[in-house]
Amino acid sequence: MPDSPLLTAAAVAVIALAVAAVVGVGLKVLRSFRELGTDAERATYHTLHAASQAGQHLRRGLNPAGAAKASRQLRALLGCEALAITDTAGVLAWDGAAEDLKPRLMDLAAGVLSGGHTAVLRAGSPSGPDAVDATGGPLAAVIAPVRAGTRVVGAVAAFAPTAGAGLVRATTEVADWVAAQVELAELDASRTLLMEAEVRALRAQISPHFIYNSLNAIASFINTDPARARELVVEFADFTRYSFRRHGDFTTLAEELRCIDRYLLLERARFGERVQVSLRVAPEVLSTVIPFLSLQPLVENAVRHGLEAKEGPGHISITANDAGAFAEVTIEDDGVGMDPAQLQAVLAGHADGDHVGLRNVDARLRQVYGNDHGLVIETAPGEGTLITMRVPKSQPGHDA
Known part of the structure; x- marks a missing residue:
């Protein structure tokens, strides 16, 4: 079969040309995908x-x-x-x-x-x-x-x-x-200044009533229980140091919960067993960054407007859960509640005086994270109040 070497060479050449053609078409297709067109x-x-x-x-x-x-x-x-x-x-x-x-x-x-x-x-x-x-x-x-x-x-x-x-x-x-x-x-700078002004407003709200009541509660223990009075003075100093700090618009959930613990310790010194608290926090959300003084005003609202006006003991439940990309915090009390229409007026800024903390926190959350991240509040007269706050766990631009 003398022609077989020639046939073999021809076949190899045909195959080589075919492979080259396929490779050329493939490269052209890949190049077209990489290019942006015209x-x-x-x-x-x-x-x-x-x-x-x-x-x-x-x-x-x-x-x-x-x-x-x-x-x-x-x-x-x-x-x-x-x-x-x-x-x-x-x-x-x-x-x-x-x-x-x-x-x-x-x-x-x-x-x-x-x-x-x-x-x-x-x-x-x-x-x-x-x-x-x-x-x-x-x-x-x-x-x-x-x-x-x-x-x-x-x-x-x-x-x-x-x-x-x-x-x-x-x-x-x-x-x-x-x-x-x-x-x-x-x-952006104006929004930052607005946030700082709103935090100053919260601090001003803390100053007159809470400080006065806390000092009165501490004074009541000086003669009867000096050790307790000293403990409360330390807690009061730590609380005010945190609340009136001058650096940063953000903190961590763990720091805010520590602030709440000091606040409730001082309030229990005044109310005794009338204020009962339960806390349930998922450890993985403790490092979540949140706006400074965004939880304490909500707990203060539960004490002042929910339980203080209620006869007998009241209960506050604070939870912080991992909700995927978000940390979800709830504050629930079984106090007197409020009318939903009044709540809407408060959040819209149409009602002065009470509940300024609710409006302030809601406005700051919307300003930082968008309108979808305002407070979700469920309440009715005599039915207590449930407040839910959801914040992203990942916030690259915010430092605590």
Whole structure:
């Protein structure tokens, strides 16, 4: 069979070509999956990606560290030779060529910062930036104001060989985008200040009635049981130290429960056996971060408005359970309860005076975690009150 070697070689060649074709098709398919499709789709992706990356660095407003990182992304977005970001006092960041111009930038941007209008400085003109790129060619500049509301808080300056209409529009849009990030940062700061004000309101609520009643209870034991009085003084000091601390908007569930234990110890010194408490806590949720002073006001509400007005002994049950991605805390009392319509008015801020703690905690939870995470309260006259609070167990942005 003299032809068999030829047939074998042909068969091998055919198989090799087939394998090559399959591999080629496979690589093309895989490449198509990795690619984003059309040129327009890829351009859109890169634009949005750059904006997203820059936005992360401007979340705390205009500051040198964030502006320096954002300027790299924004320069790539505009495709210019250099990009600078300023506030009203000085240059925060410079990325790219012609950095020797940096000391003069605030003079060039003075009119923009004072008047709030975009300036175009042509290359080679008397008012131009007098800067060159890496090849020695002259650079033009577009300087656009960054406005937060009605205030000019800074500027974005882009440098390129020519300052055409496209670069002017793009730089103005980037400056407006930076302004939006600044306004969001200011909004976050305002929300933080609001939270701090609400915590101060809670502390003010604690001061007049609880401190007075606790000191009276301690005084009643000085002559009859000095050891008990000393113990209560220590607990009172620990409670007030925690309640009036000046650092942090968040704490752990374990710390808040310790605060509640001291609070109830002081209240039991006043009410005796009229206040009975049961506690059931899953150990895995003890490290969960929660807003500072978010549980103690709920327990205080149960004592003051639930049990104090009730005849005979009352019971408070506190539970903390692991509910998957959430820690679920409930505070239940068998006190006098309240009318649901009155409760709605309290939570809406339409009722002054009593139950300010409930409204305050509900508002802070919604502010921090969203409207789906407000207090869930079940109550009726004579039926007691059940309050449920659910917070995420994972909160990367919150430190206790």
